[in-house]
Amino acid sequence: MEKKYFYTEAMTVGYQGVPLIHNIKIHISRGEILTMIGPNGAGKSTILKSIARQLNLLGGMVYLDNRDLTKMPGNELAQKMAVVFTERIRSEMMTCEDIVATGRYPYTGKFGILSKADRKVIAEAMEMVHMTELRNQDFMKISDGQRQRVMLARAICQEPEIILLDEPTSYLDVKYKLEFMTILQEMTRTKKLSVIMSLHELDLAERISDRILCVHENYVEKFGPPEEIFVPGYISHLFEMTAGSFEEGSGLVELEAPQGAPEVFVIAGAGTGRSIFRRLQRKGIPFAVGILYENDLDYPTAKALAVKVLSAGPFEAISEEQIKSAKDWMDQCPEVICCRDSFGVWDQANARLSEYAKQCGKLKVYP
Numbered sequence: 044m045e046k047k048y049f050y051t052e053a054m055t056v057g058y059q060g061v062p063l064i065h066n067i068k069i070h071i072s073r074g075e076i077l078t079m080i081g082p083n084g085a086g087k088s089t090i091l092k093s094i095a096r097q098l099n100l101l102g103g104m105v106y107l108d109n110r111d112l113t114k115m116p117g118n119e120l121a122q123k124m125a126v127v128f129t130e131r132i133r134s135e136m137m138t139c140e141d142i143v144a145t146g147r148y149p150y151t152g153k154f155g156i157l158s159k160a161d162r163k164v165i166a167e168a169m170e171m172v173h174m175t176e177l178r179n180q181d182f183m184k185i186s187d188g189q190r191q192r193v194m195l196a197r198a199i200c201q202e203p204e205i206i207l208l209d210e211p212t213s214y215l216d217v218k219y220k221l222e223f224m225t226i227l228q229e230m231t232r233t234k235k236l237s238v239i240m241s242l243h244e245l246d247l248a249e250r251i252s253d254r255i256l257c258v259h260e261n262y263v264e265k266f267g268p269p270e271e272i273f274v275p276g277y278i279s280h281l282f283e284m285t286a287g288s289f290e291e292g293s294g295l296v297e298l299e300a301p302q303g304a305p306e307v308f309v310i311a312g313a314g315t316g317r318s319i320f321r322r323l324q325r326k327g328i329p330f331a332v333g334i335l336y337e338n339d340l341d342y343p344t345a346k347a348l349a350v351k352v353l354s355a356g357p358f359e360a361i362s363e364e365q366i367k368s369a370k371d372w373m374d375q376c377p378e379v380i381c382c383r384d385s386f387g388v389w390d391q392a393n394a395r396l397s398e399y400a401k402q403c404g405k406l407k408v409y410p
């Protein structure tokens with residue numbers, strides 16, 4: 044096997060000599076992103092802390108750049124590896140810039156005197172995460188999201204080859220989440236940075252990661268590229284979801300579907316139905332939907348929330364039998380909502396259903 048930049052062999056992690064997860068086998072190359080996902084308390088932070096040497100390994104080996112990581116001198120490790128964890132660092136009387144500057148310690152020698160070149164790296168790192176305007180503020184008096192950006196700037200100015208991040212985007216708003224991920228991605232491309240992180244945002248994990256490690260409670264269940272992880276039903280299994288659903292294809296989460304005999308039949312399609320399905324869900328009204336093509340934008344939400352979805356295969360002709368079945372379901376519902384104001388050439392079955400609902404006096408044109 045090609046030697047990877049970072050890899051583990053039978054790594055066992057845990058606390059006070061008690062193993063939590065055995066036999067962890069992961070690897071990444073320079074410029075790759077590995078993301079850990081899994082339920083609360085599964086052991087993601089424990090793995091990160093063990094790689095960062097904050098916890099002793101309970102077994103196995105970790106290699107970085109072909110070296111036994113446990114034996115690497117501290118200063119050398121600090122020049123290779125940056126760590127962005129969630130615990131608050133003690134920082135009395137320190138400005139945000141002071142905190143970022145501590146990222147240069149592996150390069151500044153014993154007295155921590157910053158050269159002109161160090162100051163340039165610090166300024167660039169602050170600029171990169173858009174925190175220059177925070178530089179003179181007391182680090183203890185900024186928001187959680189601002190703190191996450193300051194900590195990323197500190198890691199960037201450490202100029203590492205590999206960065207470990209524990210839930211780095213948990214406090215960031217959507218703009219900064221995307222910015223944060225873009226910065227990481229740019230650094231993987233331009234500086235060949237390797238990234239190992241934990242994320243609870245599955246949509247981001249799927250998009251950014253080259254490899255995903257699925258940590259189930261106390262064991263590692265899967266390790267592979269996102270397309271091997273986000274397969275139907277797997278995320279619900281990994282998180283042992285008991286309410287609502289996650290659809291791996293679209294990355295959509297939906298709340299619990301209302302149960303019971305359908306009270307409304309919805310004619311939707313082309314993405315017109317999703318907001319109606321969710322409104323019905325919020326009111327706890329069970330509903331049926333038809334006839335949707337299985338590649339329609341509305342289909343994943345309908346599958347998650349409706350009692351019954353009458354569907355047709357992608358680009359297939361809809362048969363008389365399918366229309367008859369949809370009418371039968373419609374007959375059982377006191378009300379029909381039509382989300383469409385026009386029907387295309389390939390959607391005449393739904394035009395007929397809408398006409399049928401009108402004849403039955405059940406059609407409600409949705410506002």
Ligand SMILES: Nc1ncnc2c1ncn2[C@@H]1O[C@H](COP(=O)(O)OP(=O)(O)OP(=O)(O)O)[C@@H](O)[C@H]1O
Nearest residue numbers: 058063081082083084085086087088089090241258
């Ligand atoms: N210092 C500690 N000593 C002993 N056990 C600990 C310690 N810290 C955490 N644990 C336990 O180790 C297990 C894994 O915790 P860990 O923080 O690694 O989970 P996680 O996957 O990062 O969870 P989350 O998604 O909630 O952050 C938990 O059962 C936790 O209670």
